[in-house]
Structure formats: C-alpha cells, structure tokens
Amino acid sequence: MTGARWRKSTRSSSNGGNCVEVADNLPGVVAVRDSKDPDGGTLRFDPQVWQGFVDKVKSQI
Template identity: 45%
Template structure:
C-alpha cells in the first residue's frame, strides 16, 4: 500500500527556474526520500504534486539542457 507523505509544516522553496513573475512560480520541498513534492506558489493551500525523485531529476535535466521548449 502506498501512502502519501505528511506535508504539514514542511519548508517550501521557490524553484530557481521560476522566472519570478507572479504567474509561474513553482515551489518544491526537500527531505522526502524518493519523492519531490511540488506546488503552485499562488495557491499554497491547493494540491501538491508528488513526483518520483528520478522523474524530477530527469525533468530538471531537460530544463537545464533547454530540451523542453
């Protein structure tokens, strides 16, 4: 059985890839082995997406290599 991590009280940080504009800020939280919680900073009480760490790493690699346009 899979369980979701308890995200109450976690520290969130804005992604360094967010451009700082009000319309596209992503926040991530560290410290969850094997997973990366991601949320929209405009809606901090809204849903959280939970990505497998390997998938998030691949995504960030694609962003850094400018392959996602």
C-alpha cells in the same frame, strides 16, 4: 506534506508572479505546488523522475 520545506527557483521574481515551489527534503518524494495557492493540491514525483525533468529543462536553457 508535514515537514515539507518549500522553495522557489532562484529565477523566480519576488513580485508574486507565476511560480512553482518545490519541497525536496521529504524521503522518497519530491512535491511541487503552485506558489499562488499553497493550500491547493500538490504534485508528487519520484526523486529520479524529478531529477530527469530538471536535467531536461536545464539542457534546453
């Protein structure tokens, strides 16, 4: 994951709560990790699959 720029949702609290971080600056992949365990594993998604997930979540808000 060299070069990944990790970011948290703007809806995440700043008190170290349960958050995920997303790196969407990598070619052909979107990576997701647990903010409490940044050295742990990552999930990797095809950008179109990730966008479909994000769109579905937004439609439920």
